[in-house]
Amino acid sequence: MVHQAGVPVFADIDRELYTLDHTDLERCLSDETFAIMPVHLYGHPAEMDEIRAFADEHDLYVIEDAAQAHGASYKNDIVGSIGDVGCFSFYATKNITTGEGGIVTTDNDAVAEQLRMLRSHGMANRDQHVTLGYNYRMSELNGAIGTAQIDRLNRFNERRKEISGRLLDALDDLNWLQPATVRDYVEHAYFWAPFEVQTEKIGMSGKEVWENLREQGVETRHRYNDPLYDQPVFARHRGFNSDFPWSANPNDHDYDLSLPNVEAVVGSMIGLPNHPNLTEEEIQYVIETVREFDTVAQVR
Template sequence: MLAFGRVGEEFEKRFAEFIGVKHVVAVSNGTVALYLSLKALGVGPGDEVVVPDFTFVATASAAMLLGATPVLVDIDPETYTLDPAEVERAVSERTKAVIPVHLYGHPADLDPLVKLGSERGFYVVEDCAQAIGAEYRGRRVGSFGTAAAFSFYPTKNMTTGEGGAVATSDDGVADTIRLLRNHGQRSRYYHVTLGWNFRMTDIQAALGLSQLRKLEYMNERRRELARVYREELESVPQLKLPEEKPWAKHVYSLYTVWVEGEGTRDKL
């Protein structure tokens, strides 16, 4: 089968086992995964969605496409991820969701955000596009929020060409997203709501299965190369190298450095 079928279902099952959640819904790309996650949680006009001010545009545009207002919050400069203290200051009565982005492969500090969400009544939707296989306190990212969005674009740690997925352990969220990705179709030609064609193809899913089998090896190779970069670059005083917090397993989707001091980048 060329469209979504048994291979796609197998990919969803295997990826859910890898992340440690009940459900994975494969979709056409990571932006769609973010959009459908927020849509399934009821985000809409009048709502606010807290997002980092340092991220890819899709994190904010997913909320805007639903009529919600993105609230930009500063990051922790050591991890490039949401600063929980800044999030707490930004949350209001209109906050419907917070999207921690595990940028460059380093997990956001999730425990304070999940706790705050429970206390203040908002959802946590993880953006795991750059952190497939990363871990927070021994658990894989994507298993902490009510939903989590993944991207399988060619620049990610694993790829299906184009593609994405939503991970969740919420039965209702998974059911809603499955409907929305396939024209609201409950069974053949029985449509119970409006929806789109946001499906992944079986060809993409087959590639995803092959990538998933070697993902842990490839992530470990990234970590090995990051150690080499650190050994070679730590003597350069103008460079601030990537951090790995004690509670994190970094998978280095990108190895980013911070150039300190004015006028030094071009010289370096």
Template sequence: MKIKVASPSINQADVEALNASLLSGHLTSGPRVKEFEQTFADYVGVKEAIAVNSGTAALHAALAAKNIGFGDEVIVPALTFFSTVTAVIHQGAVPVFCDITQTDFSLCPEDLENHITPRTKAIIPVHYFGHSAEMDKIMEIANRHGLSVIEDCAQSHGTIYKGKMTGSIGEFGAFSMFATKHMTTCEGGMITTNDPDAADFMRKFRSHGLEGRNDHTMLGYNYRMPDPLAALGNSQLKRLDQMNSDRIAASEKVIAAIQDIDWLETPIVPEHVKHTYFWCHILIDEDLLGMKTSELIQKLSENGIECRNRYEEPLYKQPLLNANLPEILKISGGDNLPDYGRLFLKNSERVAGSIIGLPNRPDLSETEITRISDVLRSF
């Protein structure tokens, strides 16, 4: 029997909420979106939440709200999902890569100032795998240089840093509600902020730049969340803490069962962080293991164990950035673009391709945990 790495947690209450919304006649953005925005803002501890149709749209809207565009630079970590970068490019700005830490794999505060220039306008720290970035240090640097901070919270619903929810620390938080996340609306996203003017801008931005029914006052997009998906989000949010608790418990049991294996490193979690384990991630030492991480993944699959595996290279090696980005950004000859092909960020290079996520579903059984441990020890 295959041990699944993760699966959406959908219960009868979710089905009933979705069904009631479908039968209500409100299929596009409506009262359930407004309710979801309010309950999500209350949960995170901010004044405003703006529902959109993806985490990428959430990042894009936040960048637009700060009027970031052509000629501006935005600092992002070199190891994350590519939409953190594409959101910057969609707004016409230039992504600048910062190294990650070797402990939590988030943006490295010690490397951050090395990448700040007069063109830098914002920083997007990513709370990786459910572990918060070191926000105090990042915020201190951002405030000193007058930079906006947009937290990428796609993997950190319910994560707490020094008593504060991720998404409430920077100027904005951008959440994804994709099917595999801590909670889901199938597809969807949310922006959190304490800035009512920015919130007003983003509500227009997500709906074709409309004021009222007919007046398009800005260049906007169709980024709205439908009401039935917001109804599902409301239902999921009610039990997010319990789903997180179950996921944390499953992850900690897996970690306890394997942490003495010498060829892998398990997460290091400081006391001031509540890690919500979007992934139960381990770092592979290929030399000690005696095989490539890709071979390990194949052997796990042959033994019926699924795992997560992404981020095989630092993002500055992506073809888009090394081919036609000057044309996309309308920059003649690539002026003012980083030479991505020459970048080498040591922590990102070491970690890329060597992280896997082990099964940590909230319903993971003791038998499955024992099986995972036994298979890993057999290598």
């Protein structure tokens, strides 16, 4: 988006879903607003009805970031088919992978045509370059892996869901480990089995929990420890050796943004192991290790 001279305006997150808070959209709106980009974080769909309604009211595109949500659905609609455009990642850690790469979904023929051109050097056909494009083609080898992976997606997701459910049930009573909310009208893809570490209850940060569990051989996910808007690339508007296009205002070198829900949760999220290939013994080991860690941590 920023490569196309778009200027990101960061909305706060929903405190329960950890993704775009639609009630903050009004604040972010300006005459320049073009699109809303909800992220289906950890595999849980964003609140698409409200987002879609806001977009329709203000004539905006909706671009779904479904990079973590292959196969998830919102009120029976599969993610990636709800907005105007959906983006999926097939990076190695994702629910299904092609090693690297991804796909874009759309039912808008004009957008599809434009994307096909951008993917392949801006060519409309073998002889004509009509727009400034890229080489974003997925190789056939990667594509072949992807077609085999797609056949396994439902099975993988069912297993991720089952393992995540087991972890949720078995760790339900640990007061410092709060499971993420799952709305009853969604199908979660469980890219993560996400938990929020309640630092004040255990006296440890998410990072300390992550480190301790890792020492015991339990590899948890622990990401997003700085808000995106504080990352140097955005905070200082560094792009293409100039300010453009990071800021709509070229004099606006630094901005001072602080989003309360983001800052309340940043650094506190961990994802417990839920890979579909985990064995029963490994799942049991995760549960026992976290419970043992709870006992040790509580008496510290």
